[in-house]
Amino acid sequence: xxxSPRPGAPVTIAQVGMHAGVSRQTVSSVLNAPHxxxxxxxxxxLASIEALRYRPDRAARNAVTRPTGLVGYxxxxxxxxxxxxxxxxxxxTGALEASGRRLMLFTAPDGTDGPxxxxxxxAQRAVDAFVLTDTSDNDPRxxxxxxxxxxxxxxxxxxxxxxxxxxxxxxxDGAAACARLVAGLYQLGHRRIGFVTWDxxxxxxxxxxxxxxxxxxxxxxxxxxxxxxxxxxxxxxxxTAAARxxxxxxxxxxxxxxxxxxxxxxxxxxxxxxxxxFGSDVAVTGFDDSEAASVVEGGLTTVRQPVEQIAGTLVELxxxxxxxxxxxxxxxxxxxxxxxxxxxxxxxxxx
Amino acid sequence: xxxSPRPGAPVTIAQVGMHAGVSRQTVSSVLNAPHxxxxxxxxxxLASIEALRYRPDRAARNAVTRPTGLVGYxxxxxxxxxxxxxxxxxxxTGALEASGRRLMLFTAPDGTDGPxxxxxxxAQRAVDAFVLTDTSDNDPRxxxxxxxxxxxxxxxxxxxxxxxxxxxxxxxDGAAACARLVAGLYQLGHRRIGFVTWDxxxxxxxxxxxxxxxxxxxxxxxxxxxxxxxxxxxxxxxxTAAARxxxxxxxxxxxxxxxxxxxxxxxxxxxxxxxxxFGSDVAVTGFDDSEAASVVEGGLTTVRQPVEQIAGTLVELxxxxxxxxxxxxxxxxxxxxxxxxxxxxxxxxxx
Numbered sequence: 001x002x003x004s005p006r007p008g009a010p011v012t013i014a015q016v017g018m019h020a021g022v023s024r025q026t027v028s029s030v031l032n033a034p035h036x037x038x039x040x041x042x043x044x045x046l047a048s049i050e051a052l053r054y055r056p057d058r059a060a061r062n063a064v065t066r067p068t069g070l071v072g073y074x075x076x077x078x079x080x081x082x083x084x085x086x087x088x089x090x091x092x093t094g095a096l097e098a099s100g101r102r103l104m105l106f107t108a109p110d111g112t113d114g115p116x117x118x119x120x121x122x123a124q125r126a127v128d129a130f131v132l133t134d135t136s137d138n139d140p141r142x143x144x145x146x147x148x149x150x151x152x153x154x155x156x157x158x159x160x161x162x163x164x165x166x167x168x169x170x171x172x173d174g175a176a177a178c179a180r181l182v183a184g185l186y187q188l189g190h191r192r193i194g195f196v197t198w199d200x201x202x203x204x205x206x207x208x209x210x211x212x213x214x215x216x217x218x219x220x221x222x223x224x225x226x227x228x229x230x231x232x233x234x235x236x237x238x239x240t241a242a243a244r245x246x247x248x249x250x251x252x253x254x255x256x257x258x259x260x261x262x263x264x265x266x267x268x269x270x271x272x273x274x275x276x277x278f279g280s281d282v283a284v285t286g287f288d289d290s291e292a293a294s295v296v297e298g299g300l301t302t303v304r305q306p307v308e309q310i311a312g313t314l315v316e317l318x319x320x321x322x323x324x325x326x327x328x329x330x331x332x333x334x335x336x337x338x339x340x341x342x343x344x345x346x347x348x349x350x351x
Numbered sequence: 352x353x354x355s356p357r358p359g360a361p362v363t364i365a366q367v368g369m370h371a372g373v374s375r376q377t378v379s380s381v382l383n384a385p386h387x388x389x390x391x392x393x394x395x396x397l398a399s400i401e402a403l404r405y406r407p408d409r410a411a412r413n414a415v416t417r418p419t420g421l422v423g424y425x426x427x428x429x430x431x432x433x434x435x436x437x438x439x440x441x442x443x444t445g446a447l448e449a450s451g452r453r454l455m456l457f458t459a460p461d462g463t464d465g466p467x468x469x470x471x472x473x474a475q476r477a478v479d480a481f482v483l484t485d486t487s488d489n490d491p492r493x494x495x496x497x498x499x500x501x502x503x504x505x506x507x508x509x510x511x512x513x514x515x516x517x518x519x520x521x522x523x524d525g526a527a528a529c530a531r532l533v534a535g536l537y538q539l540g541h542r543r544i545g546f547v548t549w550d551x552x553x554x555x556x557x558x559x560x561x562x563x564x565x566x567x568x569x570x571x572x573x574x575x576x577x578x579x580x581x582x583x584x585x586x587x588x589x590x591t592a593a594a595r596x597x598x599x600x601x602x603x604x605x606x607x608x609x610x611x612x613x614x615x616x617x618x619x620x621x622x623x624x625x626x627x628x629f630g631s632d633v634a635v636t637g638f639d640d641s642e643a644a645s646v647v648e649g650g651l652t653t654v655r656q657p658v659e660q661i662a663g664t665l666v667e668l669x670x671x672x673x674x675x676x677x678x679x680x681x682x683x684x685x686x687x688x689x690x691x692x693x694x695x696x697x698x699x700x701x702x
Binding site for chain 1: 421426428431432433434435436437438440441444445448453454455456457458477587616620623641642643645646647648
């Protein structure tokens with residue numbers, strides 16, 4: 001095709017114009033003042049930018065664009081509101097301020113409709129960079145932003161199950177934390193450890209269940225299908241139903257790990273109904289260190305995410321010259337009554 | 352004093368300059384580009400602005416200042432992180448976007464050190480307006496902003512106990528909600544209703560205890576000092592200690608209302624330890640509809656704040672031409688096992 005750039009050479013704005021059949025100036029307008037360009041032309045130019053993989057030169061752009069000092073953050077839509085996210089935003093606001101930036105909130109739809117909102121914000125020069133969270137399988141944002149040379153950092157990995165995605169990220173090592181929980185339960189004598197998780201495949205879920213598997217493998221414990229229950233939603237009721245299935249199975253576990261505190265609270269409810277003493281009869285662990293974990297009777301052993309460290313590392317990454325780098329932080333096991341880890345070793349149970 | 356303006360006449364920028372002993376241009380610089388003015392001169396001019404109560408003309412300022420479309424919001428520092436605040440920020444972000452604005456987060460110290468941060472943001476032209484929350488007794492921000500003719504709305508009243516403050520606010524009618532809880536408890540047969548609250552005097556606390564008092568008064572119930580326990584902190588342990596004091600008193604209540612869910616969860620813990628069935632032996636209510644309220648065994652009857660309506664009303668107020676107006680929204684009583692309100696009327700107890 002006549003318009004294709006030479007392989008290896010950077011694509012120029014003039015080549016994009018030729019490809020789209022418009023002037024260089026029109027391409028520039030699409031990039032810098034898209035509201036001045038009619039929708040059809042704009043679409044055509046954007047398609048050419050995509051097709052040729054045109055990347056505006058960062059230095060040239062910075063020279064003409066005064067930084068806003070603002071970092072954009074899309075409020076998560078798919079996740080239920082949590083105290084953790086309030087805490088995370090406080091920490092992120094503080095860490096950004098310490099670096100001379102401020103946080104601007106916006107809303108964006110999930111999935112492939114999301115990037116249009118990011119595009120509009122960039123066109124309006126509303127922000128210099130983005131912090132992403134609530135990352136999902138096939139999250140379209142990472143590639144979209146990287147292709148446009150937009151600075152971003154992500155709280156949450158760009159999950160390799162769906163091909164590796166570009167970008168800088170910080171995450172908590174759920175696998176390592178869950179393997180530590182297994183080790184603690186093993187020490188207490190537990191030899192059959194169940195796992196309650198979501199049936200929706202998310203990166204966090206795969207990470208945590210992998211840690212359970214690794215931990216069990218290290219101690220020669222079963223990770224058979226009869227020890228895993230998948231539930232449709234992250235609710236207390238779903239956790240209760242999962243506990244029922246595990247406890248009524250032919251060879252019930254003596255410890256139950258859940259992928260979230262909410263599910264774990266449901267598990268505790270079922271133990272209570274059966275008159276089982278949790279912590280001693282059946283040990284239970286969650287993940288998140290939510291408010292629920294501290295208010296349930298006896299307390300729920302769980303994993304806390306180091307929120308200040310997460311926010312601080314995200315801002316550090318914004319300032320690096322790297323474009324692809326991930327930082328895995330350790331989660332902290334919070335020991336409470338539902339699984340008093342680190343206590344005296346117990347006799348083997350549930351083999 | 353020679354520099355004092357004529358009573359009633361609007362103060363001019365020239366008068367401020369005379370008062371401070373600087374040129375009109377210097378006053379203008381302090382207002383519009385304060386970083387260009389040395390700190391000492393800036394302080395002197397600001398003192399004169401305060402002394403003369405100079406108010407820049409809004410229309411004139413708007414004519415020369417392009418709006419940023421950004422509304423500033425200080426992340427609350429004094430309150431513990433909650434899922435409610437996450438939910439509130441999501442709702443506020445959405446409501447502001449619908450009005451063509453976006454939310455910018457910042458941090459500011461409590462009390463009299465706070466306005467310096469607001470001043471800096473205004474000097475940098477970083478925002479057009481503010482949403483305040485976490486309002487406190489003697490909150491210095493309302494008067495400070497009003498004097499500077501800065502647009503702001505407040506989630507949380509500007510409490511009249513310390514003199515009426517200027518501004519637009521939205522709040523939830525805690526008094527009415529607590530009076531409704533008393534009425535519901537009365538209908539269930541309760542004739543002695545205790546109240547657990549903070550010993551720190553906050554507007555929200557005074558509002559809620561006033562509702563308890565009004566409700567008890569309506570039904571001829573005691574509001575004696577022996578029915579009120581004040582605790583130093585908003586913790587589960589403090590709630591437990593308060594319940595112990597009430598239940599060990601000479602004439603214990605049969606129902607206990609708490610100013611927060613956290614304290615109420617502590618009350619429930621003490622009932623459990625004593626083998627008292629809550630909901631039937633002793634009824635308990637909280638306030639907030641936090642995650643804890645739904646995860647405690649049996650569930651906690653509480654009051655939910657209408658978060659979408661709060662956010663929507665705040666944004667509506669930003670667009671009014673009013674300068675002083677308050678909107679009180681009704682809290683929703685959420686009925687759970689700890690006080691099954693609306694059930695069959697019970698026999699009188701605790702008289």
